[in-house]
Amino acid sequence: MLQQAFNGLVGGAFYALLALGLAVIFGMLGVVNFAHGAFYMLGAFGSYVLLDSFGVNFWIALVAVPVALGLAGTVLQRLFIRRLAPLDPLYNFLFTFGLALILQDLVKREYGVQSQPYPRPDLLAGTVDLGLFTYPAYQVFVLAVSVTLCLLVWLVLTRTRVGMIVRAATERPELTRALGIDVGRWVTPVFGFGIALAGLAGVLAAPMRAVNPLMGGDLIITVFAVVVIGGLGSIFGSVAAGFAIGLVSALGNLYVPALSQTLVFILMAAVLLWRPAGLFGREEALS
Numbered sequence: 001m002l003q004q005a006f007n008g009l010v011g012g013a014f015y016a017l018l019a020l021g022l023a024v025i026f027g028m029l030g031v032v033n034f035a036h037g038a039f040y041m042l043g044a045f046g047s048y049v050l051l052d053s054f055g056v057n058f059w060i061a062l063v064a065v066p067v068a069l070g071l072a073g074t075v076l077q078r079l080f081i082r083r084l085a086p087l088d089p090l091y092n093f094l095f096t097f098g099l100a101l102i103l104q105d106l107v108k109r110e111y112g113v114q115s116q117p118y119p120r121p122d123l124l125a126g127t128v129d130l131g132l133f134t135y136p137a138y139q140v141f142v143l144a145v146s147v148t149l150c151l152l153v154w155l156v157l158t159r160t161r162v163g164m165i166v167r168a169a170t171e172r173p174e175l176t177r178a179l180g181i182d183v184g185r186w187v188t189p190v191f192g193f194g195i196a197l198a199g200l201a202g203v204l205a206a207p208m209r210a211v212n213p214l215m216g217g218d219l220i221i222t223v224f225a226v227v228v229i230g231g232l233g234s235i236f237g238s239v240a241a242g243f244a245i246g247l248v249s250a251l252g253n254l255y256v257p258a259l260s261q262t263l264v265f266i267l268m269a270a271v272l273l274w275r276p277a278g279l280f281g282r283e284e285a286l287s
Contacts, residue, residue, distance in 0.1 A: 003133050004254045005247060010139045012246020013146030017201040018223045019230065019238035020150060021194035027233035028169050028183070028190050031081060031092045036198050037220030038100040039069055043202020044211045045107055048116050058121040058207070066199040073195030074188050081191065100217070108213040115210035142204050149200075150239050157235065166190060167235070225268045231281025241279065 018040060025033050046065040050056035056064070076099075084091045124138040157163035168176045169183045169190075177183050202216075209215060226245050230237030245264055252263040259266070271279060 001251075001254065003135070004250050006130070006133075006135060006143075007139075008247035008250025009243060010143050010246070011250060012243035013143050014201050014205060014219070014242075015223055015226050015246055016150055016239045016242030017146055017197050017204075018219070019226045019242045020153065020235060021197035022223060022227050023230070023233060023235050023238035024166075024190055025194040026227070027235070028166070028173060028187055029077075029081065029085065029092075030089055030173075031085075031096070032089070032224075033096050033194070034093060034220070035096040035100040035103065036194075036223070037216030037218075038103040039073070039195050039198040039216070040202040040205070040219065041107065041213060041216035042069060042103065043199035044118070044206040044209075044215060045111070045116075045202075045213075046199070047203045047206045048118050048211050051118065052116075058203075062200070062203050065203050066196040069199035070192040070196030074192035076195075077188050077191040082187070100220075104213050104217060111213065113212060113214065115212045118206040118211050120207040138207055142208065145204065149197075154236070154239075222264055225264050228278055229268050229271050231278030234278065234280040237278060237280025 018036060022033060022036055025031055025036075043065050046068065047058065047061035050061045050064070051058070080095060081092060084095055120138045124141050126137050127134040128137045128140045130140075155163075157167045165176070165181060166186055169181065169186055173183050205211075205215070222245070223242075226241045227238050229245065230239070230241030245267070248263060248267060249260065253260045256263070275281075
């Protein structure tokens with residue numbers, strides 16, 4: 001059971017990184033970014049292409065790919081998302097949904113639907129003794145990176161002036177504007193940061209999961225459920241729900257395998273019936 005719970009935390013590490021990016025983007029822009037899963041997929045494929053075509057190893061890809069995707073995200077926001085922002089939020093949702101399909105089909109056309117292999121870095125090829133059991137070193141590394149990054153983001157958001165502005169603009173954008181802070185100035189870098197987190201999660205996933213064009217589409221629905229459970233726009237809630245859903249899914253696979261595919265959505269329905277704004281969300285986020 002302990003080993004399965006640890007599996008859940010590792011799975012939750014990906015949910016937490018993706019949900020963190022989604023929560024920041026939704027909170028500040030009010031955009032439901034359906035292309036988030038596609039950028040996660042591009043992160044995995046970016047690391048694969050760098051290794052296969054240019055011999056660039058995992059450690060360089062771990063930095064280069066998220067930075068490149070983050071810059072692409074800032075361009076995307078300036079050229080398209082920003083222009084659709086004054087309109088009904090449905091327009092941006094449809095745009096990001098269409099963008100996800102385009103990116104997925106472009107990769108599918110180039111590489112097909114078969115999974116591409118990506119080796120684990122030699123430094124993390126062994127196992128780690130955790131006391132009660134041994135565990136693959138790479139999975140421990142993924143969990144450590146996710147927890148460390150989430151803590152760093154939390155420290156920046158809570159301990160720095162820039163973080164407080166971003167947090168205020170994310171959680172209460174109208175009130176922040178009323179206090180004279182230019183929220184629009186922070187929109188583009190925050191959107192790029194959210195996309196970079198998706199790319200980072202994709203690079204981390206490449207040695208663990210099948211690198212294929214459908215990997216983002218399979219995951220993003222669950223990540224949306226995580227964000228809804230944590231609370232729309234709640235950064236802390238999204239991260240906490242990500243790790244919690246990872247644990248619930250792993251233990252569900254162990255004890256109730258028949259419900260393993262639907263357990264997350266059953267939990268989401270129960271949370272919404274009890275608290276429509278999510279566990280850490282605000283009621284006004286629904287208005």
